[in-house]
Amino acid sequence: MMISAIILAAGKSKRMGQSKMLLPWGETTVLGQVISVLQSAGLEDVVTVTGGFREQVEELAKRFGLRTVFNPEYDSSEMLSSIQCGLRSLNAEAEAALICLGDQPQVQERSVRMVREAFEQSRSRIVVPSYRMRRGHPWLVARPLWDEILRMKFPQSPRDFLNNHAKEIAYVEIDNTSILEDLDTPEDYLRFKP
Numbered sequence: 001m002m003i004s005a006i007i008l009a010a011g012k013s014k015r016m017g018q019s020k021m022l023l024p025w026g027e028t029t030v031l032g033q034v035i036s037v038l039q040s041a042g043l044e045d046v047v048t049v050t051g052g053f054r055e056q057v058e059e060l061a062k063r064f065g066l067r068t069v070f071n072p073e074y075d076s077s078e079m080l081s082s083i084q085c086g087l088r089s090l091n092a093e094a095e096a097a098l099i100c101l102g103d104q105p106q107v108q109e110r111s112v113r114m115v116r117e118a119f120e121q122s123r124s125r126i127v128v129p130s131y132r133m134r135r136g137h138p139w140l141v142a143r144p145l146w147d148e149i150l151r152m153k154f155p156q157s158p159r160d161f162l163n164n165h166a167k168e169i170a171y172v173e174i175d176n177t178s179i180l181e182d183l184d185t186p187e188d189y190l191r192f193k194p
Contacts, residue, residue, distance in 0.1 A: 003116055003140070004094040005043045006086030007034055009061075009102030010051025010074040015185050019053035020103045022060065023183075026194045030183060031057065033105035035064045041112035043098065045091050049082040051075070057102075079158055080149075087146050097146070099158070100138040106178040106192050107138065114172045115140050124170035128162065129179045135162065136179025 009031055013020045021031035028036065031048070038046050048061040051074020058068045069089040073081040083099060090097060096119055098112070111129055115138060118127045125142040128135050139162070141149065149161055162169065183189050 001095055001120055002045065002091065002093045003043060003096045003098060003119065004045040004047065004090045005038050005098040005100055005138070006083065006090070007031070007038070007046060007048045007061075007066075007100045007102045008079060008082045008086070009057050010049050010071040010082045010085075011103070012052035012075065016183070016189070019056060020183050020189070021053065021057050023189060024193075025105045029060060030105045031060055031102050032064065034100060034102055034107070035061070035066060037105075037107055037109050037112060038098075038100065039064070040109045041116065043112070043116070045094060047086055047089050048102070049086045051082070078154065080152055080154060080156060083158060084150055084152075087150060094143065096140050096142045098138045098140045101182050103183040104137055104178075104181065105183070106181055108176070108178055111172075111174050111176075111179055112138060114174065118170055118172045122170050124168065126162065126165055126169045128169050128171055129174045130171045131174050131177055131180055134180055136174065137182075138179075 025033045047067045050057045051071045071082045071085040127140040
């Protein structure tokens, strides 16, 4: 069963003031850590959606052997257009897509594996990690629902999609807050970095 991953790394990092993806994180970078976690969790088909800081992010992704796709709407839209770019670029054999944030390096390999295994075992069309009833990332969507996401238009959002399918979501309870936390500000980075 092939599960592909989409890393959303197209943002302009306005609040951070520099590319979040390229900030140091341990012995790698923020994006490098996200990629390493996904690869360690057994995801072999991973695409990185780029936008702001395109050249640097593409160079980093390629060092890890990843494909990249550029979101030409990164400057004027939200997460939805990046998810759509990623879905359009996925392998034809992919049965599901794991939607990952490029600025969420603290997500643990175990959490990714739990989401993946929940899909493999339940065959639910949507699998979402949660911490104390709060949805997090990365979440997974099965191929039969991709067309619905591809037809969505801004200001619709991924949250709207999940809310529309709330009754069919399989939740995976995660015992830590890493699935909820991303890096938006310099303060976030300083608080979370190893």
